[in-house]
Amino acid sequence: MALVVQKYGGSSVSDAHSIKRVAKRIAATKRAGNDVVVVVSAMGDTTDELLDLAGQITPLPPQRELDILLTSGERISMSLLAMAITNLGVRAKSFTGQQAGLMTDAVHGRARLVDVVPHRIRETVEKGQVAIVAGFQGVSSTNDVTTLGRGGSDTTAVALAAGLDADVCEIYTDVDGVFTADPRIVPSARKIDRVTYEEMLELAASGAKVLALRAVEYARRYDVPVHVRSSFSSTTGTLVTGTHGDAIDPNAPAAEEENQMEAPIISGVAHDRSEAKITVVGVPDKPGTAARIFEVVAGAGANIDMIVQNVSAAHTGLTDISFTLPHADSPSTLAALNALQDELGFASLQYDDQIGKLSLVGAGMKSHPGVSARLFGALRDAGINIEMISTSEIRISVVTREDALDDAVRAIHTAFDLDSADGEAVVYAGSGR
Numbered sequence: 525m526a527l528v529v530q531k532y533g534g535s536s537v538s539d540a541h542s543i544k545r546v547a548k549r550i551a552a553t554k555r556a557g558n559d560v561v562v563v564v565s566a567m568g569d570t571t572d573e574l575l576d577l578a579g580q581i582t583p584l585p586p587q588r589e590l591d592i593l594l595t596s597g598e599r600i601s602m603s604l605l606a607m608a609i610t611n612l613g614v615r616a617k618s619f620t621g622q623q624a625g626l627m628t629d630a631v632h633g634r635a636r637l638v639d640v641v642p643h644r645i646r647e648t649v650e651k652g653q654v655a656i657v658a659g660f661q662g663v664s665s666t667n668d669v670t671t672l673g674r675g676g677s678d679t680t681a682v683a684l685a686a687g688l689d690a691d692v693c694e695i696y697t698d699v700d701g702v703f704t705a706d707p708r709i710v711p712s713a714r715k716i717d718r719v720t721y722e723e724m725l726e727l728a729a730s731g732a733k734v735l736a737l738r739a740v741e742y743a744r745r746y747d748v749p750v751h752v753r754s755s756f757s758s759t760t761g762t763l764v765t766g767t768h769g770d771a772i773d774p775n776a777p778a779a780e781e782e783n784q785m786e787a788p789i790i791s792g793v794a795h796d797r798s799e800a801k802i803t804v805v806g807v808p809d810k811p812g813t814a815a816r817i818f819e820v821v822a823g824a825g826a827n828i829d830m831i832v833q834n835v836s837a838a839h840t841g842l843t844d845i846s847f848t849l850p851h852a853d854s855p856s857t858l859a860a861l862n863a864l865q866d867e868l869g870f871a872s873l874q875y876d877d878q879i880g881k882l883s884l885v886g887a888g889m890k891s892h893p894g895v896s897a898r899l900f901g902a903l904r905d906a907g908i909n910i911e912m913i914s915t916s917e918i919r920i921s922v923v924t925r926e927d928a929l930d931d932a933v934r935a936i937h938t939a940f941d942l943d944s945a946d947g948e949a950v951v952y953a954g955s956g957r
């Protein structure tokens with residue numbers, strides 16, 4: 525008997541019909557002799573709708589209240605799903621994050637898990653019942669409800685799988701697995717059968733929202749095998765583990781052969797529209813300036829990504845520093861920098877929220893020269909201007925105009941021979957929001 529943790533994303537439970545469909549799948553897994561723990565997201569685009577609603581009340585809602593509001597979405601889906609499973613003759617019980625023992629720090633809106641004590645979940649499973657847990661939420665040491673950041677239900681699922689020592693964590697979504705690019709933008713994207721935690725970390729950090737970054741970090745730390753797959757088909761999805769060689773079915777004849785295979789040069793192309801660019805214009809080019817600017821930026825709570833500093837103009841001794849950060853962190857960062865303009869000595873600030881970022885990710889890049897040249901060449905041929913560049917050992921990222929991003933992703937996908945020969949990727953549901 526295996527212990528399976530299954531997570532169903534919002535698009536898999538968007539209405540009553542979908543909830544009943546998912547319930548059938550869960551009941552079948554239970555009847556096949558497995559212990560089953562389910563993590564569920566809010567129905568459809570509920571979280572976005574609740575955020576919009578709060579925005580109509582006040583431009584800057586208090587984070588604590590926002591967390592209470594947003595966690596209500598998962599309460600709706602967890603209870604309905606428990607009802608649907610019970611209706612099929614399988615006993616099921618739903619639990620909030622707090623009841624499930626997901627303990628977090630007190631940083632509302634992006635709380636981190638500090639402990640997972642799933643006693644009630646274990647008890648429920650031991651009684652032969654299916655435990656349904658509300659994703660994306662926990663409780664702080666002061667007993668306040670917290671959320672784990674957007675996409676946080678993935679993290680709940682992986683954390684419970686680790687805490688319960690589950691055999692596998694299945695992430696059910698609206699596409700057949702992790703693809704070489706977002707199938708909504710690149711219909712010719714190819715499903716990846718296996719990907720390592722490292723590559724998935726880079727893809728997730730670069731914007732491939734099919735799996736939340738923190739969930740991948742958690743899976744790597746606790747060595748939880750994650751199977752990303754569609755709730756709308758029975759197709760085998762993508763296995764995320766420590767090596768390329770792990771087979772989903774270790775007895776499958778292909779496993780031996782696959783073990784011999786080297787890591788592919790490129791895993792995929794990710795894109796991200798959630799960032800903006802701030803340029804600090806006319807900064808004195810002397811030691812300590814960057815340190816002071818980024819102290820101020822950090823103090824504003826911004827999570828910065830890329831940084832570029834230009835060579836200073838010889839006659840003025842002044843330079844420009846640009847950096848990218850999430851849209852959401854921009855207002856507080858601009859305000860903090862503006863407040864210290866005299867001390868920092870810059871001439872002005874420029875804000876640009878019309879940027880897009882694409883990232884080419886692959887472990888094989890380390891040992892293959894010429895990857896950057898090919899990427900830049902493909903963008904040149906597509907007539908797309910590069911505004912910023914950053915690299916890691918297994919990733920190259922470039923910033924473009926936002927309206928050129930989709931074309932850029934498709935051009936790079938083709939340039940690296942990632943296009944599938946066997947038809948278009950299926951997007952089963954979801955609004956892509």
Ligand code: ADP
Pocket residue numbers: 532533534535536565675696697698699701702703704705706707708731732733734735792951954956
């Ligand atoms: P869920 O509601 O199930 O959590 P998400 O919307 O969070 O689903 O994630 C699934 C979506 O991620 C897909 O519909 C797809 O548009 C997007 N996506 C982005 N990059 C990729 C990728 N490389 N592979 C698969 N899907 C991707």
Ligand code: ASP
Pocket residue numbers: 533534565566571572597659660673674675676677678
């Ligand atoms: N409902 C939350 C969100 O939309 C959490 C999740 O779906 O993973 O971000």
Ligand code: MG
Pocket residue numbers: 533675678733734735736
């Ligand atoms: Mg998600």
